[in-house]
Amino acid sequence: MERASEHPGTRGTTIVGLRYKGHAALGGDGQVTFGETIMKHKATKVRKLWNGTILAGVAGAAGDALALFERFEGKLEEHRGNLLRASVELVKEWRTDRYLRRLDALLAVLDTEHALILSGEGDLIEPDDGIVAIGSGGAYAMAAARAYLDADPKMSPREIVERSLRIAASICVYTNENIVVEEL
Secondary structure: OOOOOOOOOOOOOEEEEEEEOOEEEEEEOOOEEEOOEEEEOOOOOEEEEOOOOEEEEEEEOHHHHHHHHHHHHHHHHHOOOOHHHHHHHHHHHHHHOOOHHHOOEEEEEEOOOOEEEEEOOOOEEOOOOOEEEEEOOHHHHHHHHHHHHHHOOOOOHHHHHHHHHHHHHHHOOOOOOOOEEEEO
């Protein structure tokens, strides 16, 4: 099995999010693969957390993704919805905990003030442009989101995320067009 640290983009999904003009949107495709086989077409990989004020999406192994969502929700509870503090504490625990270190996943989280990518390698990244993208089609979706922002600054974050995911789905074989988008 390939580890996320060996392939930082991870295979099997595309998650892209955008914090823009006081709003945030995060979306993901619905495809779940097992090796080279498509096992599911309509999985939901993005969620609203902490009373609908935080968005989270995960790319990686399905079971690991569920465990990661659960741990992150626990950190949000522990830190009363403070996204930055919960993220820092999760990354610290993820890097040092023997069980968590084995998780093959990346996490993208947003609220209206921050957009972050978290990894088990100890990475906590807040991109300058407010765009987060993970998974096998993440780079395609990120490039599309940047182009949409430059081309039409009137577009809503939701519309940019949806269109960016459709572009990624047209390029990446591990990404489909069954898209779910959550927004704040």
